[in-house]
Amino acid sequence: MEQAYGEVNQLGGVFVNGRPLPNAIRLRIVELAQLGIRPCDISRQLRVSHGCVSKILARYNETGSILPGAIGGSKPRVTTPNVVKHIREYKHGDPGIFAWEIRDRLLADNVCDKYNVPSVSSISRILRNKIGSLSQPGGQYEGSKQASTPQSTLPYNHIYQYPYTGPMSPGGTKVGGHHPGVSAGHVSIPRHWPSAHSVTNILGIRTFMEQTGALAGSEGSVYPHKMEDWACVNRSGFSSSQNLNGLEKGVMEADIKYPQPASSLSAVSGFVPACAYTSANQYGVYGGPGGGYVPPGHHWQSQSSPLAHHGPIHGGDITASMAFKHPGREALAMNRKSSGSIMKTQEAINLVHGLSIPASSS
DNA sequence: TGCGTTACGGTTGAC
DNA sequence: CGGTCAACCGTAACG
Numbered sequence: 001m002e003q004a005y006g007e008v009n010q011l012g013g014v015f016v017n018g019r020p021l022p023n024a025i026r027l028r029i030v031e032l033a034q035l036g037i038r039p040c041d042i043s044r045q046l047r048v049s050h051g052c053v054s055k056i057l058a059r060y061n062e063t064g065s066i067l068p069g070a071i072g073g074s075k076p077r078v079t080t081p082n083v084v085k086h087i088r089e090y091k092h093g094d095p096g097i098f099a100w101e102i103r104d105r106l107l108a109d110n111v112c113d114k115y116n117v118p119s120v121s122s123i124s125r126i127l128r129n130k131i132g133s134l135s136q137p138g139g140q141y142e143g144s145k146q147a148s149t150p151q152s153t154l155p156y157n158h159i160y161q162y163p164y165t166g167p168m169s170p171g172g173t174k175v176g177g178h179h180p181g182v183s184a185g186h187v188s189i190p191r192h193w194p195s196a197h198s199v200t201n202i203l204g205i206r207t208f209m210e211q212t213g214a215l216a217g218s219e220g221s222v223y224p225h226k227m228e229d230w231a232c233v234n235r236s237g238f239s240s241s242q243n244l245n246g247l248e249k250g251v252m253e254a255d256i257k258y259p260q261p262a263s264s265l266s267a268v269s270g271f272v273p274a275c276a277y278t279s280a281n282q283y284g285v286y287g288g289p290g291g292g293y294v295p296p297g298h299h300w301q302s303q304s305s306p307l308a309h310h311g312p313i314h315g316g317d318i319t320a321s322m323a324f325k326h327p328g329r330e331a332l333a334m335n336r337k338s339s340g341s342i343m344k345t346q347e348a349i350n351l352v353h354g355l356s357i358p359a360s361s362s
Numbered sequence: 363t364g365c366g367t368t369a370c371g372g373t374t375g376a377c
Numbered sequence: 378c379g380g381t382c383a384a385c386c387g388t389a390a391c392g
Contacts (some may be wrong), residue, residue, distance in 0.1 A: 009388060018372035018386055040364055049388050054365060056390040072374025 013047025021056075029053055030060050078116045086111045087126050099123040128151060170176035 006016050015021065025046055030041045039057060043050040060066050083106065090102045099120045106112045118126070 015387060016373085017388080018374080020386055038364080043365095050365065051389075052387050054367085055387080058366085069372095069385050072376075073384070074376035074382075079381085156371080 009047065009049055011044060011047040013049075015048075020071070021052065023066065024068045026056055026068070029056050030066050033057050033060075078112065078118045078122065083111060084120065084126055087123060091127060099127065102127075154288060 005015050008014055020026070025048060028046060029042050029048065032045070033053075035037065037045075039053045040050060042048070043053045046053075056066065086106060086109065087102055090097055090105055100123075102123050103117055103120055106117050107114065112118070
C-alpha cells in the first residue's frame, strides 16, 4: 500500500519497473545527447540502461517529444453515441437488418469510416444491450454532432505523445484527435535550470512543481494528477523564449526526485542525484541502492499540490508539452568527437548549466 | 566497446 | 467493482 518500491539497475540507477523514467531524466538524456555526449556516456552518467537511452533518443528524434507514450487505457471507442443512434435508426427502420448490414450502412452513410466502424460483433452487442432492451429513450445523445470521424474519435495515444497546443481547449479537454508527428516540435521545454548545485533543485523538484501548477492553470494545460503528469510541463509559459539552444526547460522536471547513489562519478554525482517519484503518483520515494528506500512519509509534495488545482483535470489528458526539437542539434554533435570521458562530459554538463540558468540560483 | 533490438516482467487505464 | 486486455514502461541480454 504505502510501499516505497523501486529497483536498482546494473548501473546503480533507480527505476520503477513498468513506469516511465521521470521526465527530468528523460529530458536530461536528450539534452546531454544534444550536447554531443554519447549515449553510452549518458547511460552511465544517468545510470539508465543504454537500451532506454537509445529508445528515448530514438523516440525524440522521431517525434520530437521526450514524453513517454500513453500507458494503459483502451483504444478509442468506436461505438460513440452517434453511432449507436444510427444503429438504432437502422434497426428501427428495418428490424430484420443484420449486423453486417448495419456495418455497411454506417460506412455508406459516412457515419463511420473504415478505421472506426464498429465490428459486427460490436454492433450485435449494441443491438442486444442497448437497442434490444431499449433501455434508453433515444435522442439524448450528444447533440447531432458527428462524433465518429477519425478525428473526433480521439486517438488516445496522441494525447500523450503529441502535446498538442491546440488553439483552444481551455479546460484541457480531451483534445480532439490530432495526428501525431505533425505538431511535434512546436512546443518546447522551458529552460531554466533550477539550481545548478542543489541536488534537490537540479532536477527541479519542489519549487518547480509549484510553478508548474501555477502555470498550468494559466493556459488550461492539463496534467493528469497521476503518473503521466511527470510530464508536468506547461507548454505555454515559455513558448516565446524557446530558442535557447533549442531547448526550453524549467517548468518541468519538477515531478521527480531520484535519490541516486553518489557513485564513483563524483564529477557527475551532483548532477544526477536527486530524484524520486512524486507522492502524487503514488509511488514512494526511494533512494539508491546504498540507501534503501526512503519511506514515503515526507511527502515533499502533497497530494493536494498545486498541480491538483488547475482547472478540470481529465485523468488521461496529458497535453503537457515536453516536446521540443531544435534544428541546431546536429551542430552540437560535433562535440561528439570528444571521447566521452567524464571530464569532457562534465564540461558539457557545465555547458548546459551555463546555457540555461537565467535566474535560477537561489 | 557501442548500440539497436527484443524478451521479460511490470504498470496502467478504458472497457 | 473486479477482471480483462492491450497499450506502454525500463532492464537485461543478445548480437
